[in-house]
Amino acid sequence: MELTDHQLMEAVAKGDEGAFRLLMERHQRLVHGTVLRMLGDPFEAEDVAQRVFVRVWQAAPRYRPEAKFNTWLLTIVRHLVFNESRRLSRLRTVETKLFQPREGEEEPSEPDLFDPRQRDPASLLAGKEFRGKLDRAIAALPENQRMAILLKAHEDLPYEEIAAILETSLGATKSLLFRAREALKASLGEAAGDLFDGAF
The missing domain is CATH 1.10.10.10 (Winged helix-like DNA-binding domain superfamily/Winged helix DNA-binding domain)
Structure with missing residues (x-):
């Protein structure tokens, strides 16, 4: 039977590294994807995503399942990404890359807006x-x-x-x-x- 996020966090709070790895694998796409779309830089996104999961590990003993785990996790993402976004905004313009072709897809031609x-x-x-x-x-x-x-x-x-x-x-x-x-x-x-x- 698959453990819930809350059960995994209980194990992480006790120092279970296997539970932590499973939690990371389960939520890596959500965390990294959200950070990347906010910052637009793959290298910065990788760094911030890692910091998010470090915060999860550190906060595990204090974690209480009062809301959905994703909500709690994305709140951590928000705090870290806003701090990083403010730092980056002083250096360059951030592009979100919200809509990108899937891997292996060719770039389509431009639509004719007069058609x-x-x-x-x-x-x-x-x-x-x-x-x-x-x-x-x-x-x-x-x-x-x-x-x-x-x-x-x-x-x-x-x-x-x-x-x-x-x-x-x-x-x-x-x-x-x-x-x-x-x-x-x-x-x-x-x-x-x-x-x-x-x-x-």
Whole structure:
């Protein structure tokens, strides 16, 4: 029978390195993926992701299963990634790389925005140039808005969980997502408007 995250954390609290490795393997994609989309730098993302799991190991004796484990874990991610994002923002512009071709896929050709058949969201996302603009527009958002929209768009987390991760109210979270969506629509133009309507 597969152990739950809470059971694994109980074992980690007692110094069980095997349980810790299993927990890391189970959540590596979530942690590394979220950090990478926030920072846009694979090397920085690897370093921050490792620091996240160091925090998990250190915090295990104090861990209490009062919320979903993923919520607790992503709260650690938020604290570390915001600190790193602020440091990096003084050095360079961060790109999120939210939409990338899967491994082995070729870069598709750009859609013709004057062709109504190619103005749908899927066609827009198929274009390398548009995805680059989208990445830069998301990177330009305030970090709370950026984190909220990435968790919703990529992980499809419910509003309540995003609010818990950001340590804010449900209403404030919905407001963050609304402002982020409006900022992206303003940056990307009306041709991309349908991409965000109803998505967040």
